[in-house]
Amino acid sequence: MSLDSAVPLPERPGAPEGDVRGPVEPGRGPVALQELETLVAVVDEMPALIHQLGDAQVESLTQVLLRLHGRSAQVAAVVTADAVDRGTVASSIAANTTQWVCRHAEASGVPIEPVEAKTIAVVAEACRERKNAVIAAAVARGSCTVSTARAALINADKVAPVIPTADRGEVLAWFLQLDPALGARGVQALTRKILATYATEALSAQDAKLEHVETLTWGKTATGMTRLVAELAPANAAILKAAITAGSAPRPATADTADTGGSGPTGSHNEHGTGEAGEPRGKGTSTSTSTSTSETVRDDRTPGKRRADALMELIAAGAKVAAGEVAPVGSAATILLTMELSALTDGLGGATTPGGDVLDAGAARRAACDADLIPAVLGGPSQPMDVGRRERLVTKGLRAAVVIRDGGCTFPGCDRPPGFCEVHHVRPWWAGGETSLTNSAILCCRHHQEVHRHGFMAHVRPDGVTWDLTPGRMPGHAHAAA
Known part of the structure; x- marks a missing residue:
């Protein structure tokens, strides 16, 4: 999900009418509380009953539990705000609202992380103020998570x-009004x-201060491992994440199996290519008429292990250059930045990475000196990026x-x-589809495999892609499946 989909800034919604908390009065409240206590007992019972459910019921159970998880935190913030207003928190033995939340979590038998208790308390305190009525209403109706609410309150200042x-x-x-999938990260x-657009100098000065206090430390864990802890300014963090992410994708290996029983993997991990149908080249293809086949063996490394391996590869390559064993080749890194030309030439505005990191214009200029920047023209027709049917595989510029x-x-x-990810031809190349934006x-x-397996089609717009998950819509799908 791209942050750019949330900009330009949306219209302001209508202000909430009145206080989001109604007056205390007798009614359904006590009954609802009793029903919730019964529900908690049912939730505690569920782990022993999961084996009695079918696949569809397991999915329904997961949705219900996740809704309860998120909604409970929202309602807890509303209830905590009410407790503060009533004086319940002040009359307790808790030193502050956060401690009051923690004590009740411990009493429930399911303690929560201190940071989560702090978030609930901060949002609850803020929702009591009229200036935050928009947030209070969103939390009460369940359209905003407490984490997003806290981030919005902090960044509004x-x-x-x-x-x-x-x-x-x-x-x-x-x-x-940001896409909920962006969460607190999207708010930040x-x-x-906004700061890059309207307060460029302030953002640059802020990031310069962060660069001066960057740290990298390490220490031994109880298991004998060494833990690295780094705090990096946005620009340097973007470079590191881009470099590690590029090298940490799964790398399926090729294993040759013979008719006599086969052998183990024979090659090192190599990134596999894909054709227009999204199937790995070499997978299931015969390497001999009757004696052996070549199959793709999945990369069983965890995401964390793949990132660690990518970091070590970068360090090893850099160490060889520093030692003079090999000559540096190419640029320092390949960074994809979306920005206006004026931001680069005049230093006004900022740049955005595909991961949503926003860099000030100064950081983008520094990257332009040492990194492999991929230029892109945005906002116009896609023809300049098209290569038509002259090329089957996606070019570097088109992928960008x-x-x-x-x-x-x-x-x-x-x-x-x-x-x-891989670039998918929405209309397959072999069915007449062009290699174009x-x-x-x-x-x-x-999901590339799922799309081809089920024959899903998509509608490509200038600002994104919408999928039609009706099976068999892809041209020639029946032939491809056969």
């Missing part, structure tokens, strides 16, 4: 001085985007354009970043 013509309620409304990114537009896997509900969509390996 940063944005308000920059845009004097917008009141606090309007700024909070901007944050709440939009804040940096698709990544800028899509931001990651476009399949509904997927959050895989561009480094783990308007016929391309980013998909992770898993």
Whole structure:
């Protein structure tokens, strides 16, 4: 999901009418509380009953539990705010609202993380103030998570001085109208985007201070491992994440199996290519008429292990260059930045990475000196990026354009970043589809396979991709499946 889909800033929604907390009066409240206590007992019983459920029921159970998880935190914030107003918190033995939440969590038998208790308490305290009525209403009706609410409250104080013509309620409304999938990260990114646009010097100065206090430490864990802890400024963090992500995608190996029983993997991990049908080249193809086949063996490394391996590869390569064993080749890194030309030439505004990181213009200029920047023209027709049917495989420039537009896997509900994705021909190349921006969509390996397996089609718009999950819509799908 790309942050750019949330900009320009949305219209301010209508202000909530009246206080979100109604007056205390007898009614359904006690009955609802008793029903909730019964529900908790049922939830505690569920782990022993899961084996009695079918696949569809397990999915329904998961949805119900996740709804309860998120909604409970929202309602807890509303209840805590009410407890503060009543004086319940002040009359307790808790030192503050956060401790009051923690004590009740411990009493429930399911303690929560201190940071979660702090978030509930902060949001509850803020919702009591009339200036935060927009947030209070969103939390009460369940349209905003407590984490997003806390991020919006914090960042509103940063944005308000920059845009004097917008009141606090309007700024909070901007944050709440972001795609919920972006969460607190989206709020932080939009804040940096606003600062980069309206307070470039302030953002640059802020990031310069962060660069001066960057740290990298390490220490031994109880298991004998060494834990690295780094705190990096946005620009340096973007470079590191881009480099590690590029090298941490799964790398299936090739294993040769013979008719006599086969042998183990014979090759090292290599990134596999894909054809227009999204199937790995070499998978299931015969290497001999009757004696052996070549099959793809999945990469069983965990995501954390793949990132660690990618970091070590970068360090090893850099160490060889520093020792003079090999000559440096190419640029320091390949960074994909979306920005206006004026931001680069005049230093006004900022740049956005596919992962949503917002860099100030100064950081983008520094990257232009040492990194391999991929230029892209945005906002116009896609023809300049098209290569028609002269090319079957996606060019570097075209992939950059698709990544800028899509931001990651476009399949509904997927959050895989561009480094783990492939460019998919919406209308297959072999069925007459062009290798062009308007016929391309980013998909992770898993969903690329699912799209071809089920024959899903998509509608490509200038600002994104919408999928039709009706099986068999892809041209020639029946032939491809056969």
